[in-house]
Amino acid sequence: MQVLITFPGQGTQRPGMLKDLPADPAVAAVLAEAEEVLKVPVAGMDTPEHLQSTVWTQLCLLTSGVAMARCLAAHDARADAVAGLSIGAYAAAVTAGVLSFADALRLVRLRGELMAQAYPRGYGMTAILGLDRNRLAPLVAQVCSPQRPVYLANFNAPTQIVIAGSEAAMAEVSALALAAGAQAAKPVAIHVPSHCPLLDAAAHALQQAMQGVALCAPSLRYFSASKARELRDPSRIADDLALNMATPVRWHETMLLAHANGARLVVEAPPGDVLTRLAQPMFADGMPLACDRTRLDSIVALMRRGQASP
Template sequence: MSTLLTFPGQGAQRPGMLHALPDHPSVHETLTQTSEALGRDVLSMDDAASLTSTVSVQLCLLAAGVATARALLAEGGRPDAVAGLSIGAFAAAVIAGVIAYDDAARLVALRGRLMEEAYPQGYGMTAILGLERGPLEAILALVHGEASPVYLANLNAPTQLVIAGTHDAMARVSALALAAGAHAAKPVAIAVPSHCPLLDDAATKLARAFDGIALHRPRLRVFSASAARELRDPVRIAADLAHNMAMPVRWHETLLLARACEMRLAVEMPPGNVLTRLGKLVLPEAVACADMRMDSVLVLMHRESRGAA
């Protein structure tokens, strides 16, 4: 009986997300550390205008995840494992002790810039709801081409999938998916085509930036949402962090792995609850810090710790 901390990716952001974090010393210290590492005030990056930037979104998600997890740890929370979706993997690696937070903040800033520079406009991501992988892949094969790239990017649940590519190509896939029985096709608040080969070059550049970064063996179990497996080697974790922007997200498989590894409680870091809704499909219990008081979350975590003892 164990606790898994989950860290969300882009699409979870919302204006004021950093200002809504718990009033806790660990939160204040993390936000200050973020600003010092970046040379700018991170609290100026969570307004609606700033969150149109991929760089700002990713840095705010990193800060929110690390700050909240640190607060839980400071109050005696004892997680057993971590998993992060896309940018959330960086926060997960920090909390697992694999990489220093200052290094993670600078790498995430670079990650966001590389993604923005690669595709400044005309690309994005769309959620396809109510259609399974096989039929969607058949539609993608009809639409995808050199002039109309579009890929399967996220496998969040059996019938909650996300595609990435050009706006025109995604619109064509969405229309065909709806005609094939999908319940909905919803644009995701992500301005770049993540988790597909379109970002291979950016991922290679980010991987080079890991040279010289100190890495450590994880103190917690690390479940990779790209590999859908547990990673123990810090070099392998770093490679996963660098390349996950260009690799499909296998979140549902990752949750199945967590359940097989006896994770019972999933606690989602702010600002949203999407991962919590997905977690409830697989794990015995899943909660979002954004929806609960910290003391209530800690009660659940302590209960799991006692059950595992």
Template sequence: MSVLFTFPGQGAQKPGMLHALPEHPETARTLAEASTALGREVLSLDSDAALRSTVAVQLCLLVAGVAMARVLAAHDAQPQMVAGLSIGAWPAAVTAGVLPFGDAVRLVELRGRLMEDAYPSGLGMTAIGGLARQQLEPLLAQVHAPGREVYLANLNAARQLVIAGREAAMRAVAELAIAAGAQRAERLAVAVPSHCELLDAQARTLACAMDQVALARPRISFISSSQARALFDGRRIGIDLAANMARQVAWADTVRHAWERGARLAVEMPSGSVLTKLTGPEFADGVALSCEAERLDSLVAAVRRAG
């Protein structure tokens, strides 16, 4: 039996999320390392105003994920696998030992800036609940056109999908989806059109920066949510990290792959419990927990038992 740590993507951020991390030497170490790498105080990034920036959101999710994983490791509660949704793949890779935390901070800052500068307004992501992929794709095809780009971005569950693109196009698809029987069409707190070809150029720029970083073979299994399979070569993981902003997320398949590899406990790093809700159905005979909803001592005990 194995333990999977999951790391959430954009939309999971909350004001005060870094200040809410456990008081622990590993938390303090992580915050200090991040501040040094950034050249500014990382705790200034989790205010409501700061989190309007894609850069701040991505950095906060990176720092929170690494800090919590380090706190658990300090209590001998460690995973055998990691997987992250979108930006969550970066703290997953740090936790797996693929790249140093300081390098990850600098690359994630670049990642967020590339995305934000490319699309400062007018685009984003919308969650569609209650339709299958086969039902949603024809609706996207009805709307998609030059200047009205909209794409299927995340396959989070069989009937929990996310689209990305221009605001007017997403609204049009949302209206069609509701008319077709969707239960919800909710604009997400994501200001950029992630996981589609609109970010291909930015992904290539990030890949060039990634080439300058030393990458190691993962110490534990790193499961790519773009490919829904484990990757074992540091350089291949680096390519995956750089590209994932422009690639579809296959979260349900990713979690299923972890289950097939023996994971029976999934623990979601801060912030929130979105991945726990998505992972639960795939772990029907296992357990899915979120750090936000559990006491630290309970989490430590659960990970030790399962690991």
């Protein structure tokens, strides 16, 4: 049974998320490295004030994901594959050995700064529940204009799609979607318009910054949520990481791909259980579980059992 670790994106963060990680030497080592690279005490990283910042939110999510994966590996609970949603792709790449945690911290700090500087206010993301792409896309096209941009951004499930753009445009699309039968339109705790062309310039700036970063071939299968395919070439993974902020997320397709490639035990790194809930319909013949809701010894036992199964 193949084991897949998934890493969540922005919107899942919560104050104290780093303090809630297992009390384990492997976790402590990751937190200490983050302190050394970022020059900030880890106790100050996940405060409510810091998590209002796109930069610190992304750094906390990266740190949390890497710490959990290394904790599991230290207990001889190893994955076969990784996948990350948006910023989660960086934790996936570090876990797969593509780039070092220190380099990932520096890149993610720059990533967050580029995104925040591009759109400091008035933009964000909204989840539309209950409409599929064919019904939502015309509503987005009806509203989108240079003055009021809005785009389809995350395809999390067939009827759970996130839009990105200006707050005014998203509000108009939300109203149209609800009138067309959507169950809900919920603003996401992300203050920038990710995964759409509005971040093209920022993505290309990050791509340039990645040119000098040392990269290795992945030691685990790396599933790209931007391309919904496995990537093996380190340079292609680097481009995937740099450009994913401006590229739609194809999470549902990526999980279908992982399932088709044998993944059955799907372990979601903290924080939260968003990806676990999204995985449940597709992995009915397997076991999606969230680290946040499961004892460490239970996760380790399940992963070891998965490794031992054909």
